[in-house]
Amino acid sequence: MSAAVLLLAGWTVHGSAQAQAWRVVPAVKATATMSSNVGMQAADAASMDTVLTVTPQVQLLGTGPDYRLTGTLAADMVQYLGRSRADRILPRGQVVLNSRLVDRLLFVDAELGADTTSSTPFDLLSDGATFYNVGTTTRERISPYLDRELSPSSRITARSDLVWTQGRGTAAAAALTNSADALVQTHTARYDLRPEPAGLRGEVNYQNTNYSDSAAGGLTLQTARLSALYAPDPTLTLGLTGGRDAARYTTNNVSETLRGASLRWAPTERTLFEALLEKRFFGNGWTVNFTHRSPFMAVSAGLVRQATTYAARLGVLQAGGDVATLVDSILQTRIQDAALRQIAVQDLIAKRGLPNTLTGPVDLFSRTVQLQQGANVTLAMIGVRHTVTLRVFQTRTEDLRGPTEDSVIGLASDATQRGATFGVSRRLTPETTADLSFTRTKTDGLGPNVALHSSNSIVRLGATHSLSPRTTLSGAVRHQTGSSTLIGVNATESALSVGMLHRF
Incomplete structure (x- = not known):
């Protein structure tokens, strides 16, 4: 953990000393x-x-010949004026460093991150304004890797990802265990021979998840693949894969033959479709992704069935729901400079009343390997007057356990989560925008969690007004309903909020 912090700090000082290109926007x-x-x-x-939230934040972008550092740091300082709940400080943000130590050979990536997340999907959904049923998860990552081009058509890479995560699982898990802190180690080695039209790929993956208060040796997933590739044209690559698949979790130690097929289709630089279908130790597995962007739209869709762990997914499950990433992909054609585009992204989000994230599934804590199966579609459209955001998802998680093993209720991940969020905004005048959003989620427990259910609905109507290029006023009314068998509550809430954002 300290290595990632020191590396980020060291490169920041180095960049300042060399008077590289830096932009800091508080x-x-x-x-x-x-x-x-x-x-x-x-x-x-x-x-x-009445809940008062003051959020200082800073955006960073630093570039030099051998590094690039980007990030946003913020902290929500929450005060309940009526003393109905304890005041809180919730840090959030992400800082990512990409660096080159030896040209065309040795590189190091690093990341520091913090997220405000719901503790369990079986409780009532937090509205993001009153901060109930939320906690902070943090992660530190350091990733040294080798990337060497052996010839114009062949490449070898070797990468190690060390990720430290800190965060609680479900409320029951927090009560029964000391913590869900973990170290996730992922090591990958890969050789690629570009298909012209025939090619080859060899890959070995090893992942170990070790929780800090666990006496066991951790959860291990290992795969070895050899793929024959064929590219009938430059936009299409087909593959057949064979190999070995192994896993060690709880009292299980399994090893199976792996076989599958892959497809990659990139008809343009803005459109990509990738699919991988395999026979794995847990049965059939797949990863299917589609992305497309234009100057006015970004859309992504995905299907997945994979073996994973809670700690390995922490901070990753929400991928596809980050609004800034969607807006950035739309603006890539119009604004080439990354620093100017970063400012334009935040300006558009503020002036059009867009959320920072779109609602997605919640990570469920358990101490074994989990089988995750899900689907999601995310869409963002930006017009002259209108902006539309949409996300639809379904995720099913199940603990993998032996025939004689039982899960403890509250310590199992078995559940199906479904949800959708839709938002639309319209610019009424050059300075004023109105927005409307609707969010609906539903969670049903499976197996040991079969008695647990929850549902949440939120409707929000808001408006933003720009007092100046750097100052924006906002206001909103919201109505929320929810039910949860975990806490035995059916609840409703209405709220009115007013706010101001100033960028220095």
Whole structure:
């Protein structure tokens, strides 16, 4: 963990000393939310309160001949004026470093991240303004790797990812265990012979997840693949794969033959479709992804069935729901400079009242290997006056366990999560924008969690007004309903919020 921190700090100092290209954009946002049921409790236990949230934040972009550092750092300082709940400080953000130590050979990536996440999908969904049922998960990553081009058509890579994660799982898991802190080690070696039209790929992967308070040797997933590739034209690559697949978790130690097929189709630089179908130790597995962008739209869709762990997914499951990433892909054609595009992205999000993230599934904690199967579609459209965002998802997770092993209720990940979020904004005047959004989620427990269910609905109507190029006012009304068998509550809430964002 300290290695990633020191590496980021060292490169920051180095970049400043060499007077490289740096851009730092500080900002502060203040929001007051008046809620009729600040903790989403049953009607007889509901309490009114006003929540004041002050969020200082800073955006970073630094580039030099051998490195690039990007990131956003923020902290939500939450105060309940009526003292209905304890005040909190919730850090969030991400800083990513990409560096080159030896030209065309040795590189190092590093990351520091923090997210405000719901503790369990079986509880009521947090609205992002009153901050109930949320906690902070943090991660530190350092990734040294070799990348060497052996010839114009062949390449060899070797990469190690060391990721430290800190965060609680479900409420029951937090009560029964010390923590869900973990170290995830992923090591990959790969050889590629570009198909012209025939090619070859060999790959070995090893992943170990070790929880800090676990006496066991951790959870291990290993694969070795050899793929024959064929490219009938430059936009299409087909592959057949064979190899070995192994896993060690709880009392299980399995090893199976791996076989499968792959397809990669990139008709243009803006459109990509990739599919991998394999026979794995857990049965059939697949990863299918589609992305397309244009100057006015970005869309992505994915299907997945894979073996994974809670700690390995932490901070990754929400991929596809980051609004800044969607807007950035749309603006790539119009704004080539990354620094100017980063400013334009944040300016558009602020002035059009867009959320920072689109609602997605919640990570469920368990101490074994999990089978994850899911589908999602994400869309963003930006017009002269209108902006539309959409995300639809379904994720099913199940613990992999032996025939004589039982899961403890609250410590199992077995559940199906479904949800959708839709938002539309319209620019009324050059300075004023109105927005409307709707979010619906539903979670049903499976296996040991079969008695657990929850559902949440949120409707929000808001408006933003630009006082100046750097200052934006916002206001919104919101109504939320939810039910949860975990806490035995059916609750409703109405809220009014006002806020101001100023970028220095």
